[in-house]
Amino acid sequence: MRGEASIAHVDLDAMFAAVEQRDKVSLRGRPVIVGGVAGRGVVSTASYEARRFGARSAMPMAEARRRCPAGTAFLAPRFAAYRKTSDVVMAVLHGFSPLVEQVSIDEAYVDLAAAGDHDLSVDGVTAVAGRITAAIAAATGGVTASIGVGTSKLVAKIGSDLHKPAGITVTAAGRERELLAPLPVTRLPGVGPATAERLRRAGVGTVGDLARVPLPELLDWFGHAHGTGLHRLARADDDRPVVSEREAKSVSAEETFDVDLTDRARLEAELDLLAARVGGRLRAGGLSARTVTIKVRHHDFTTITRSTTRDQPTDDPRLVTQLARRLLTGVDTSAGIRLLGVGATTLADFVQDDLFAAAPGSAAPDRPAATAAEEPPTDQAPDQAPAAPAAAPPAGWRPGQDVRHDVHGPGWVWGSGRGLVTVRFEGPATPPGPVRTFADDDPALCPGDPPEWAPGG
């Protein structure tokens, strides 16, 4: 917690709906709902007009339709437009401080102390906040923001939510706990339905109540991290710094189907699409992953995950697809699947295959679109990036060399040349025959026979 209120939290008001109303005059003053408009969609954003009828974020779209009157606009999101507006806002914020932490598409912290030239008195930061909201409205064509300014991220964020829309809330140093005490615990970041219910059963309703709970109780109820976190937040004890950039830790894609799927071939095709999307995004972002996870939501909403971790990171959509497929093999899908997802974690910002690169200085050649006949299809991904030159391939296989292929198992090089390598496999894991040809930069093809691999696994 700082000695003066110098952290601002900027939150755009009902941003998706606001952008739609800005871009289409006929929507202004009317209830607007943005979200999944078909099938099993939920509300992303409800305009303030729609909130008067009870529509809320995360509400099933079907319920929002029941609540809102005729004349309400139900719109599918236009993320490109929101991203563009977001970029404009972030540029505005960078005009007020070099230290801006973008939290999401519609939210950011601004460190006013880092600018060096702002008056950090209460009157001073109130004036700065006013100039920020005016600049955002001017630059975006009328999208409004609410701003909280305080001595910590916590107080800034709580403040920005207190007088929405278009409100400015400055909390002076020393007044933090009196701001928090009367608020329901659910206003604290990290207190969701489960935590709120546990607290309610203990008679804890407000942040002031929570601040009186001894730490050992909280540790007992919530474990170490969450327990100490709640204890500190309730006391306005928050020294998290504003940080400009954070590295991505995972990349994922998932899809909820309009009707539950049971057809195995259809599920595999959907999984291939998702996996190729993830691989394409990894490659486009210059990332590679060691762990691939699939997520399966059954008809009854029970959800499981299955994951596998390799020694070497990969960014190859074909390999991500193969690993995801293999994970799905062990899942019973006969009762109906509501959602499938594919994720990539344990990210590295390089591809380990670099270590096996051929002659130094040789540029990575374009990866062949397909190798031999048995490669699974990966060509349908709509946002798959064009092949990025992410890594030099492990080319240069010599006849007789021991190799391993992630799908076909251990083998040895039969012959190579012209960008292709033919491998003779030894076990039964290679239906229908023992010889296969691959691109010689196929990342599923690795030297040797690492011990973690087991034939048929």
Add this chain to the structure above:
DNA sequence: TCTGGGGTCCTAGGACCC
């Protein structure tokens, strides 16, 4: 027409290592 999609962080148990 109950319950999206993209993430982050934490916990707990088992394997494995020294």
Add this chain to the structure above:
DNA sequence: TCTGGGGTCCTAGGACCC
């Protein structure tokens, strides 16, 4: 000559956020 004990990695699940 029954049961150690930390540290790290992996897997699965869950809470939470926007």
